[in-house]
Structure formats: C-alpha cells, structure tokens
Amino acid sequence: MIPKLKRQQIMDLLSSGRRVDGRGLEDLRPVEIRCRSVKNAEGSAEVRLGKTLAIAGVKTSIGTPFADTPDMGVMIVNAEFLPIASPTFEPGPPDENAIELARVIDRGLRRAEMIDLKQLCIVPGKAVWEVWIDIHALNHDGNLMDASALAAVAAILTAEVPKAMVNEKGEVTINKSERQRLPIKSIPITVTMAKIGDKLVVDPNLDEEEVADAFLTATFVDDKVCAIQKRGERGLTAEETMKALQIARQKAHELLKTVREVVGGG
Amino acid sequence: MSIKSKELTLISPDGRRLDGRRPDEIRELKIKAGILENADGSAYVEQGNTKIYAAVYGPREVHPRHLALPNRAVIRCRYHMTPFSVEERKSPAPTRREIELSKVIREALTPAIIVEQFPSSAIDVFIEVINADGSTRCASIIAASVALASAGIPMKDLVAACSVGKINGVLVLDVTDVEDKYGEVDMPFAMMPNRNEITLLQLDGILGPEEIEKAISMAAKACKEIYEKQKNALKERYIELRKTVEEGFRT
Structure with a gap:
C-alpha cells in the first residue's frame, strides 16, 4: 500500500517536472569524490551521490595469467552490499544485486580498456599483476x-x-619503495536512468528506485557506449531506450569533468 | 576476449559468416512445447548448437513462506548450465555469471506475466543449458516464455529474444560462441513483440549511437520472426493434447 501511495506522489510530482528531493528530471545529485583516504590500499576512493556513499579500494598482487591471455594482467571486480549501508542488506555472500553490479562495472571497465592489461604482464605466461577492485x-x-x-x-x-x-634467476621481486600509476587508456563513466511511468529520470534516489518500472545503466567511453544493462521488472520502448541513452550521454560528460577536476586530468 | 577479431575473419567480404549465414539471418530455430511431464509447462529449444530445456512449476505455494508477496506472485528463475554444456567442464555450482543471468532472465520474463492474479504464490522457472553455442540467455528466454504459456500462466504477451553482435565491423544477428569470443560486441535483447516493450537489453562492447539504434531495430525484427515460431510451437502442443484427449474418449 505504501509503495503505491509513494509511487502516486512521485508520479504526480514528475508530471509537473519535479522530483521528491527537489531536483529536475535530468539533474544529478551533488557528487563528491575523495581519493586516497585508505593508506593501506594502492588506490581508493569514496564517492558520495547525495546521501549514497560507496567506497572502492584497489589492491594488487602477483599471479599467473589466464591460459588464453598469457600476456595480460588480470582485473577482478567484486562488490559487497554491507548491512552497514541499509536496513534491508543482510550479511553473507554477495546476493544477485551485488553480483550484477560488480559484473556491470567490470564490463564497463573491461570494454573501455580503462586499465591497459597488456602493460601489467611481467613474465608472459608466468607472472602478471592482478588488480583487485573491491567496492563496498x-x-x-x-x-x-x-x-x-x-x-x-x-x-x-x-x-x-x-x-x-x-x-x-628469472624470479619476480616487488620493489615497494618505487611506485607508479596504473597504465590508463580511457575513463569510462557510468550513468543510470530510471523509468517511472512515462518519465525518465537520471540518478534515481532510493524512493524513486523503489517505485521505478525499469532502469537503464550505460557506461560511456568518449561518446560511445561500451556497456548497457537494463534492469527492473518492467519494459522500455525502443524510443525510451534511445532517449535514456541520449540523456545519460550528456550526464556522462558532466561526470567526466568532475572526475578530471578531482584526479587532475587522469 | 583479448584476441581482436581482426586476427580472425568471422565474416567474408561477400557478407557470409563462418556458418554461411548472412548478417541478418538467425540460426535454424526449433521449439517444442510440453516436453517434460512433471512440469506444469515446459519447452525445448534448439538454436543451431545451443540447446535448452525450460520448465515451469506453479503457481504454487512459496517456500520459504516469508518470501511470499500478499498482492502478487513471486517469479523465481534459475538459469543453469550443465557441466558438459561447454568445452571445459564447468562446475555444477552456480557461478556469478549464472546468478546474474538468472536475474536478467527473470526481469525479462516478469513484465509479460500477470502476477496480480496469483497473490502469495510462486511461479518457478528452471532453465538448463544442455549445449552452449552462444546466445544462451536469449534461447533461454524463448524457451522459458513458451514454457510459461504452456503452463497456462496468464500472460500479456510472449517474450521473444535475439542477440546482436558486431564482427569485423558488421552488425549481425544471433551470435554463435566463436562470434561472441572473437567479435567486438555482444548485445542480448528481448522484447514483447506485440506490445513493443524491450524487457532485456545488455551490451558488452563498444557501439556508437547510430549503431545501437540499428542493432535494436535488427533485434526487434528478428524477435517478430521468433515470436511466430513460439506461437506455432504452442499451437502444435494444443493439437497434440487435443488428439490425446480425443483418443482417451474413444477407448
């Protein structure tokens, strides 16, 4: 019953071009990025999107490459929805939502070739860098x-x-005193659109997420799309899909600017 | 995944793919409804060498009970690959990929089901990939949606599905395993053809805006063709059932 009332309220507002938190339909919430707060991690960042907070850490280790890619480093993305984050999250292994999120982000990073995995090869077929990206x-x-x-x-x-x-002797040793940046080829940006009734909104908050019909998450690299995931229990028309992608593309531009400002060009 | 398609010719200059198909051609598709006796509805799909069984149980009681919803049925879906369905034996335990695919397949099917008709109950969809040769999630959706209809579950429409790939720069329909591995793009797609609603869309690979639009319209066209085959499979099933019933009366 409550979701029904909430949905009605949200849809009424949307029809007059407003959202529950006062944003316009195509406005992102304020974005805050704080890097390098975890000293023990090779890389880390805390990101706030309004009241949503996620932290990612990068750790590296030396491992063996996959048999079919002997000259490439390995990248692993994992996500955990911790009970600390929401009254609805429970402890335990990642559920389907956390697994989906990790895999969608993985596809975006991989297809954009953000990290040049070829440069992470140490001894072909024997030793490569493994880059672990853990998102909490x-x-x-x-x-x-x-x-x-x-x-x-x-x-x-x-x-x-x-x-x-x-x-x-051909042994691999690590020199921890000498550090370098990861080889970066591109910066992929991910934007999610929600469909509520016949309206499309960018960056849905929790209230909107709970009543939305469907979601479209797209990852952009330059002006092209390198990953898409439609989510949610209802469908979208082809026109809605194209419109959602078009709005998301503009938002990706905005976010890319923010990222460049924070990390200094990248 | 790392080997670029440039190193492998997946499509000839005259537009023929490794299996002889044109870019806008799907593989031979066979659908048989009502193939597993214990299930309330079932289907078997063969799309080239991709072979899939789907079974539907329900509407039935929800176990564990607390998962039941008071105003609608819960749809549960399990996409699973048999250990022998792929080149190197796959452990039967569900992988992260299978968990994600179970979710997206469920979300592709749910929009078609009139869930409000069965409050506090569950409709379970089980999918087994017997042999995998690309586009298994799309073939699974084709099979599962026929299985749901053959279980007599009220639906707004059937869900048809087809993947689009990009090989050597050309957009192609219904990708095989080789085309997926060595191609540039895999875009699984599902829709309710009669309602024009896209219920599954994923993209793994780089496409420009025009290419996406073209890929979607190619997939939608293929879905219309697949839709007819799904309906035929259901009709065949009812003709078969009618025969059995009539024979039953005679004896």
Whole structure:
C-alpha cells in the first residue's frame, strides 16, 4: 500500500517536472569524490551521490595469467552490499544485486580498456599483476551502481602500485619503495536512468528506485557506449531506450569533468 | 576476449559468416512445447548448437513462506548450465555469471506475466543449458516464455529474444560462441513483440549511437520472426493434447 501511495506522489510530482528531493528530471545529485583516504590500499576512493556513499579500494598482487591471455594482467571486480549501508542488506555472500553490479562495472571497465592489461604482464605466461577492485556500499540511498562505478574509476586513476622486477634467476621481486600509476587508456563513466511511468529520470534516489518500472545503466567511453544493462521488472520502448541513452550521454560528460577536476586530468 | 577479431575473419567480404549465414539471418530455430511431464509447462529449444530445456512449476505455494508477496506472485528463475554444456567442464555450482543471468532472465520474463492474479504464490522457472553455442540467455528466454504459456500462466504477451553482435565491423544477428569470443560486441535483447516493450537489453562492447539504434531495430525484427515460431510451437502442443484427449474418449 505504501509503495503505491509513494509511487502516486512521485508520479504526480514528475508530471509537473519535479522530483521528491527537489531536483529536475535530468539533474544529478551533488557528487563528491575523495581519493586516497585508505593508506593501506594502492588506490581508493569514496564517492558520495547525495546521501549514497560507496567506497572502492584497489589492491594488487602477483599471479599467473589466464591460459588464453598469457600476456595480460588480470582485473577482478567484486562488490559487497554491507548491512552497514541499509536496513534491508543482510550479511553473507554477495546476493544477485551485488553480483550484477560488480559484473556491470567490470564490463564497463573491461570494454573501455580503462586499465591497459597488456602493460601489467611481467613474465608472459608466468607472472602478471592482478588488480583487485573491491567496492563496498556504505550508505544506500539509491543508485549504488553509479556511485560504485565512479568510486572504482577514481580509485583506479589515483592508484599507485609497486614495481615488479625480474632478477637474473628469472624470479619476480616487488620493489615497494618505487611506485607508479596504473597504465590508463580511457575513463569510462557510468550513468543510470530510471523509468517511472512515462518519465525518465537520471540518478534515481532510493524512493524513486523503489517505485521505478525499469532502469537503464550505460557506461560511456568518449561518446560511445561500451556497456548497457537494463534492469527492473518492467519494459522500455525502443524510443525510451534511445532517449535514456541520449540523456545519460550528456550526464556522462558532466561526470567526466568532475572526475578530471578531482584526479587532475587522469 | 583479448584476441581482436581482426586476427580472425568471422565474416567474408561477400557478407557470409563462418556458418554461411548472412548478417541478418538467425540460426535454424526449433521449439517444442510440453516436453517434460512433471512440469506444469515446459519447452525445448534448439538454436543451431545451443540447446535448452525450460520448465515451469506453479503457481504454487512459496517456500520459504516469508518470501511470499500478499498482492502478487513471486517469479523465481534459475538459469543453469550443465557441466558438459561447454568445452571445459564447468562446475555444477552456480557461478556469478549464472546468478546474474538468472536475474536478467527473470526481469525479462516478469513484465509479460500477470502476477496480480496469483497473490502469495510462486511461479518457478528452471532453465538448463544442455549445449552452449552462444546466445544462451536469449534461447533461454524463448524457451522459458513458451514454457510459461504452456503452463497456462496468464500472460500479456510472449517474450521473444535475439542477440546482436558486431564482427569485423558488421552488425549481425544471433551470435554463435566463436562470434561472441572473437567479435567486438555482444548485445542480448528481448522484447514483447506485440506490445513493443524491450524487457532485456545488455551490451558488452563498444557501439556508437547510430549503431545501437540499428542493432535494436535488427533485434526487434528478428524477435517478430521468433515470436511466430513460439506461437506455432504452442499451437502444435494444443493439437497434440487435443488428439490425446480425443483418443482417451474413444477407448
């Protein structure tokens, strides 16, 4: 009953061009990015999207490459929706929502080739860098997807990883005193749109998320799309899809500017 | 995934793919409804070498009870690959990929089901991939939606599905495993053809705005073709059932 009333209220507001938190339909919530707050991590970033807070950490280790990509480093994205973040989150292994989020972000990073994995090869077929990207939700007020993606990107951009060297015996050693940035090829930006009734809104908050019909998450690299995920239990028309992508593309531009300001060009 | 399609010719200059298809051609598609006796509804789908069973149980009681919703049915979906369905044996335990696919397939099917008709009950959809050769989630949706209809579940429409790929710069329909692995793009897509609603859209790979629009319209066109085959499979099932009933009366 309450969701029904809430949906009605949200839809009434939307029809007059407003949202429950006072934003316009195509406004992002205020974005705040804080990098390098975790000293023990090679890279880290806390991202606030309104009241939503997510933190991402980058850790690296030396491992063996996959058999089909002997000359490439390994990137692993994991996400946890901790009970600290919401009364509805429970402890335990990642549920389908956390797994989906991690996989959508992974696809965005991978397809944009954000990290040049070829440069993370130390000894082909034997030793490569493994880059672990762990995303943790800390406060869930809607759109954990974009907050997490942004945190992952900012953490990767500002990460400083140790140097690996191969000695005469062919053994791999790590020099922790000498650090360098990860090899970056592009900056992918993820934007989520929600469909509520016949309206499309950008960056849905929790109230909107609870009543939305469907979501479209898109990751942009330059002006192209490199990953899309439609979510939610209702459908979208092709026209709505194209319009959502068009709005999301503009928002990605805005967010990219913010990221560049914070990390200094990247 | 790392090997660029440039190193492998997936489509010839005259527009033929490795299996001889044109870019806008889907593989041969066979659908059979009502193939598993214990299930309330079921279907078997063969799309080239992608082979899938889907079964529907329900509406039935929800266990555990606390998952029940007072105003509608809960839809549960399990997409699972048999260990022998892929080249290297896959552990039968659900992987992260299977958990994600179970979710997106459920969300592709749910918009078609009139869930309000069965409060406090569950409709379970089980999908087994017997042999995987690309586009398994789309073939799963084709099968599951026929299984739901053959279980007599009231639906707004069937859900048809087809993937779009990009190989050597060309957009193609219904990607195979090789085209997925060595191609540039995989875009799984599902829709309710009669209602013109997209219920699943994923993209893994880079596409420009015009390409996305073209890919969606290609997929939508293919879905209309697949939709007819789904309806035929259901009709065949009812003709079969009628025969059995009539024979039953005679004896």
